[in-house]
Amino acid sequence: MIRIEEVEYIYPNGCKALDGISLEIEKGEVVALMGENGAGKTTLLKHLNGLLKPTKGRVLINGTDTREATIASLSKKVGLVFQNAEDMFFSSTVWEEVAFALRNFGYEEEVVRKRVEWALKFMELEKYADQSPFILSGGEKKRLALAIILAWSPDVVALDEPTTGQDQLQKEKLMEMIKLLNTQGRTVIVSSHDVEFIAQLRPRIILMKQGRIIADGRAEEIFLEEELLRSCNLLPPQIVSLTTRLEFIGIKPSLSHPKHVAEEILSKLGKPAP
DSSP, rough: EEEEEEEEEEESOEEEEEEEEEEEEOOOOEEEEEEEEEEEEHHHHHHHSSSSSSSSSEEETTTTGGGSSSSHHHHHHHEEEEESSGGGGGGGSSSHHHHHHHHHHOHHHHHHHHHHHHHHHHHTGGGGGSSOGSSSOOHHHHHHHHHHHHHHHEEEEESSTTTOOHHHHHHHHHHHHHHHHHHOOOOOEEEOOOOOHHHHHHHEEEEEHHHHHHHEEOOOHHHOOOOOHHTTTTOOOOOHHHHHHHTTTTTTOSSSOOHHHHHHHOOOOOOOOO
């Protein structure tokens, strides 16, 4: 579905943000882009729907070269939720924000109404439907940005730091949403510093540094490479640190959800799980 071939991108100020990126992402994959600030994660995401065009190389979305397609046509395939949610807002009400893109894509008004209602309810924003999006809290603005994208159900959903400003309940809801999208065959790409969230999501991880890909593998593999993570200013998830300490005393739980680790520890100790 997504093919990135030797992509370089240089900003007008001369800063090279991407340096020879080559990457393939298949339909239905869940992928996390991780790395320190300035690694090129957001720049890479903006290449997926044509907001940025490669200085060198090319990006193909379902065989379409992004250099030869409009942002509008690419956005219908790739929905991008910005890190700063306010950058997506310009309408007078929350309802109109979600409805705008649907109308722009040509959906009939009844379909627009149903999709807006579903998206606002799903993100628990229906009570704000008639209010200005700019008066929402930081977490609510992030959820509105997600609602805008989910309303038109693109094949690829790209999320830039989606857990910022979200409490644990909303993070769990986001986790379930990503899993739901995955069961529907949609591709989900998440840029995030939230190692605990990504550890529970257990996606394929693309680790980036200084505009390059330095590692590509399953979360279970990448999160065990502590030196590699630290070179990108990332700390290993707590579950990895716990596993390392347990292995030191002879208990070797697999990298998994904390509940499963607890069950394995109790099993090793000969005690039943609660």
